[in-house]
């Protein structure tokens with residue numbers, strides 16, 4: 001065996017060891033008649049079955065108020081799957097085998113007798129592991145978290161335990177709180193009946209392959225870590241752009257805005273993976289410790305610094321791909337004089353040894369020209385001595401495209417063939433599709449699998465969520481009584497307000513917009 005084979009084996013066995021297999025279990029979904037179940041959860045569980053990744057045996061129980069039988073629920077889910085499955089057509093034999101494990105428990109979340117009924121159903125399952133290895137997925141309003149866990153605990157289905165072999169687990173969705181205070185209250189409520197280790201807070205960005213690859217890319221390669229610091233990196237841009245407007249979610253969005261909807265969770269999660277120090281192992285707590293450390297190193301901002309470093313934006317009517325989009329203020333359930341931001345750009349500094357003085361620019365927005373999430377690492381320029389007669393040299397950059405066109409691009413200068421000493425930037429590409437084929441599992445598939453396996457690495461820990469809220473709350477407080485200025489509006493279909501460009505221009509930088517083709 002040669003040396004490289006040896007190394008390969010080592011890598012494979014290390015990552016295998018780090019992965020726990022999912023043991024046979026029962027997944028109980030609260031709020032089962034909601035949108036999330038039909039759109040995301042059942043399609044993800046079906047695909048796990050299709051790919052033979054589901055533990056055997058397993059059971060899925062839907063807990064909801066509407067009257068229906070197992071059979072009617074299965075029929076509804078089957079119809080939804082036709083619409084939402086990422087692979088078509090749905091395979092009948094796989095569906096039939098999968099659907100036989102789905103049950104419905106008609107009950108009211110506020111009524112204890114419903115939980116007795118659930119207990120009787122679960123305790124009737126034939127395999128001991130289906131009765132004890134339980135995953136409770138709370139696809140409900142956060143105001144119901146306390147009630148549901150309290151009742152589960154009262155009937156004995158949920159026991160607070162730090163170190164049981166297969167402790168019951170609770171999966172919760174965002175929004176996790178509205179600010180630090182509400183997040184702390186939710187955490188308190190959940191931890192009354194479950195240990196922190198039993199709580200799996202979802203941020204679906206962490207379920208994306210490309211987001212998970214950030215750590216692999218940084219820490220399994222010899223070359224990047226040497227460059228990944230203030231010596232070599234000039235600044236970092238993280239863009240999470242969306243082509244869609246708020247659509248039918250105006251009511252929710254009026255409460256959230258871009259900062260709560262995207263920055264508090266997805267954007268800060270991506271930032272923490274880009275900036276964190278290497279963990280001592282891939283164990284959940286070690287990875288999460290480093291992410292929290294990074295978030296805690298973000299320089300807090302005074303209101304004056306918020307005014308200088310944060311730009312809000314709101315779209316007015318405009319065209320996206322030739323389609324006319326209404327102004328945010330004309331969207332359903334949006335106040336006609338709303339000052340809620342549909343765009344946010346900011347400059348952050350991470351006050352630690354690695355990143356001191358390196359600006360991190362982040363931006364996210366709705367109704368932008370493209371849907372694209374990417375990280376652009378802009379390296380410092382080469383000294384402009386040898387090619388000084390030419391225009392300003394382009395500085396090297398590395399772009400990690402999280403979606404779409406998943407992949408990476410390294411940009412550097414090259415000589416244009418021919419006599420004249422002409423230079424121009426050229427690119428090297430890595431594309432997931434051409435390297436690995438078009439295997440694009442949905443984030444929920446990975447997250448459900450990990451939560452069944454009890455591995456919390458891809459979920460948000462209590463201190464992570466609270467630290468992220470502290471950052472966001474300080475910014476929001478500085479906005480109180482400050483309406484949007486004229487320079488903070490943008491036409492739908494553009495890359496945000498002029499003020500976002502000014503923000504970078506102050507430091508001699510400019511946004512590098514994602515491209516539709518690579």
Ligand code: BG6
Nearest residue numbers: 174204205242261262266373403
């Ligand atoms: C959700 C936000 O969490 O993420 C939405 O609530 C947003 O507003 C969505 O559209 C973006 O997710 P993705 O996976 O499409 O980038």
